[in-house]
Structure formats: structure tokens, C-alpha cells
Amino acid sequence: MDTYISFSFDNEFFNISDTLSCGQVFRYKSFGKGYLVFSLDKCAYCYQTENETIIECKAEDKDYFYSYFDLGRDYSLIYDFAKNSNYQIVQDASSLGKGIRILNQEKEETLFSFIISQNNNIPRIKGILEKLCASLGELKYFKDEPYYAFPTAYKMAESSLDFFYSIGLGYRAPYIKKLAEDLKKGLNLNNFNALTTPYLKKSLTTIYGVGPKVADCVAFFGYHRSDSFPVDTWIEKVYRENFDGKLNGTEKISKWFVDDFKEYAGYIQQYLFHYKRNLENDKNNK
DNA sequence: TGCCAGGCGGCGT
DNA sequence: ACGCCGCATGGC
Numbered sequence: 001m002d003t004y005i006s007f008s009f010d011n012e013f014f015n016i017s018d019t020l021s022c023g024q025v026f027r028y029k030s031f032g033k034g035y036l037v038f039s040l041d042k043c044a045y046c047y048q049t050e051n052e053t054i055i056e057c058k059a060e061d062k063d064y065f066y067s068y069f070d071l072g073r074d075y076s077l078i079y080d081f082a083k084n085s086n087y088q089i090v091q092d093a094s095s096l097g098k099g100i101r102i103l104n105q106e107k108e109e110t111l112f113s114f115i116i117s118q119n120n121n122i123p124r125i126k127g128i129l130e131k132l133c134a135s136l137g138e139l140k141y142f143k144d145e146p147y148y149a150f151p152t153a154y155k156m157a158e159s160s161l162d163f164f165y166s167i168g169l170g171y172r173a174p175y176i177k178k179l180a181e182d183l184k185k186g187l188n189l190n191n192f193n194a195l196t197t198p199y200l201k202k203s204l205t206t207i208y209g210v211g212p213k214v215a216d217c218v219a220f221f222g223y224h225r226s227d228s229f230p231v232d233t234w235i236e237k238v239y240r241e242n243f244d245g246k247l248n249g250t251e252k253i254s255k256w257f258v259d260d261f262k263e264y265a266g267y268i269q270q271y272l273f274h275y276k277r278n279l280e281n282d283k284n285n286k
Numbered sequence: 287t288g289c290c291a292g293g294c295g296g297c298g299t
Numbered sequence: 300a301c302g303c304c305g306c307a308t309g310g311c
Contacts, residue, residue, distance in 0.1 A: 023292055114292075121291040124309060170307025175294085211294045232292040249301080250293085273292075291310085299301085 004143070006056040007066070013075035014053045015099020016046045022100050022274040024221050026113055026126045027133070027150070036142065038133075039068055040106050041149035043142040070101045070224075078267045089242040090268055093275035100270055103221065107189040109150045110222035111207070114214045115175050124168070131167040132156075153183035175209025182207070189222070197225045212251045226266035229257040234276050235269065 020028045020035055027038040034047025034054075044057040044065045057065050066072070082094035112132075117125050136151035136159060157180040164173035179187075192200050197219055204215035216230035231239070231250040239245035239253050247253050258265045 115294095117291090118293040119291060119306080120293090120308080121310060123311095124291080127309090165307085168308060170309095171294090171305090172307080209294070213293055217292070230292065233290080234292070277292095289311090291308100294306095296304090298303085 093271040097271040107222040156180035157184040
């Protein structure tokens with residue numbers, strides 16, 4: 001039988017709820033005292049005590065999830081950089097999102113996920129990914145709890161275009177189908193590993209259905225290129241309202257932030273995204 | 287109900 | 300290079 005182990009990490013720079021809900025990942029669900037988190041065919045159970053976050057997984061997956069949750073990185077450096085910003089909103093956002101860590105996600109799953117994310121909302125993205133995995137992914141178990149792996153590109157490439165429409169992908173269905181076919185034919189995302197971030201993004205945008213925003217997300221969440229700054233509708237609002245932004249076009253806006261925040265840009269983008277969406281939710285819950 | 291969502295491809299200028 | 304438009308679907 002499988003052996004399960006658990007390990008823990010200090011909570012000062014790790015809030016599991018904020019880390020999962022800040023829009024970088026879509027495959028997780030509430031479970032017990034915390035969450036089940038799914039990545040490729042693996043699963044971890046995470047919950048927090050007063051001082052620590054506990055991560056439980058199969059013994060063989062320990063190194064994977066240690067890396068997945070980015071536990072080898074010192075987030076105090078990132079936090080200090082943000083707290084020293086001249087922009088009040090960056091200071092405020094980093095305080096609220098102090099416990100956000102950037103996950104090191106698998107590249108193919110990240111790419112599929114963020115192609116699906118375009119012009120879409122987070123609850124619906126999660127639903128589509130659930131249907132995709134339940135339909136084409138391998139049935140697995142975390143202890144007694146069943147779940148589905150993320151499907152292989154090979155399996156997806158065998159599926160009809162109608163299938164992709166049937167899970168609610170809408171006009172994104174051909175993007176997903178073509179990517180699966182290209183991967184089956186030998187496209188290898190690790191071939192981009194050595195590229196500088198600008199060339200990585202340029203290479204990613206050659207993929208059908210991948211524009212600047214999705215390329216930024218994949219560069220950051222899949223390749224951990226923190227000199228990326230995804231600009232979506234939320235971030236563009238923040239730019240207009242809180243940075244007195246006059247630039248037009250998401251690519252120029254992205255470059256403006258990267259020029260300013262350098263290798264901290266991505267983390268600050270996440271703080272801002274999390275902050276803005278939390279403000280909106282508070283308003284709507286009034 | 288109508289507006290919006292972690293935007294992109296295609297087209298016209 | 301830039302701006303505009305259509306796009307599928309469903310959450311709210």
C-alpha cells in the first residue's frame with residue numbers, strides 16, 4: 001500500500017487559502033480542515049494550524065510538493081521589497097497577501113489551464129477543468145478519496161472537437177484540441193527552458209490561442225519567471241485607478257511594471273490581483 | 287436581464 | 300504597429 005507522510009512549514013509567509021484562491025491555480029477543493037490540491041496525477045492535503053501549514057502526500061511525492069509550494073524560497077525578501085515600494089497600494093496589497101506563495105506548476109497543465117482562462121471567470125474555469133479531468137483523466141485515490149488526474153495530451157488529442165465543446169469550452173475548444181495534437185506530435189515545453197523571459201513569452205505566443213496575457217501567466221506559474229506581469233481586466237483597472245496609468249495596450253502596461261519591479265514584478269502582480277478582487281468581493285457582500 | 291470574466295485571432299487601417 | 304470586432308458560455 002501507499003505510504004503517506006506529512007511535513008510542515010511556518011505560517012508567516014504561507015497562507016494556504018490565499019495561495020490557492022489568488023487565481024494562479026484552479027484544481028483544488030475544500031476538504032476536512034483544509035484543501036485537497038491536485039497537480040498532474042498527484043494530490044496533497046493541506047491545512048493550517050495556528051503556526052504551521054501541514055502538507056500531507058504520498059511519500060514519493062514529498063519533493064514534488066516541496067517544490068510545488070515553493071518552500072525553498074525566502075519570501076521575506078519579496079515582502080520587504082513590496083513594503084518598501086513608493087506606491088501605497090503595493091504596500092497595502094502585500095500586507096493583505098503576505099501569505100501568498102507562487103506555486104511551481106507543471107508546464108503543460110498550466111498552459112492548458114490558462115488558455116481556458118481567457119475571457120472567462122474563475123468559478124467557470126474550475127468547472128471546465130473538473131469536467132476535462134473527470135472525462136479524460138485517470139481515476140486515482142488519495143487514501144479513500146477518489147480524484148481524477150489531469151489528462152495526458154495524448155488522451156486529449158484522441159478526443160473529438162465536439163467533446164471539447166461539450167465541456168463548455170466554447171470558442172476555446174479548437175485551441176485546446178490543437179495544442180493537444182501539437183504536443184502529441186512532439187511539441188515539448190521544456191525546449192523553452194533556457195530562453196530569456198522575453199523570448200520565452202514570444203515563443204509561447206506562437207501557440208494557437210496563446211496571447212500576451214496567457215504567455216505571461218505560463219511564464220510565471222509554469223516557469224517561475226517572476227519578471228513577468230500578466231495584465232488582465234482586473235490588473236488593468238488597478239493600473240488605471242492606482243498607478244495613474246496612461247499607457248494603452250496590455251503589453252505596454254506589462255512592460256512598464258516589469259521595468260519598475262524587475263524580478264519582483266510577478267509577485268507584486270499577485271499581491272495586487274488578490275487585493276483588488278478581495279476589495280470587490282467585500283463590496284458585493286455588503 | 288444584461289454585463290462581465292486571469293483575452294485572442296482575424297481583419298482593416 | 301494599432302484599434303476594433305466577434306466570440307461561447309455561464310456566474311452574478
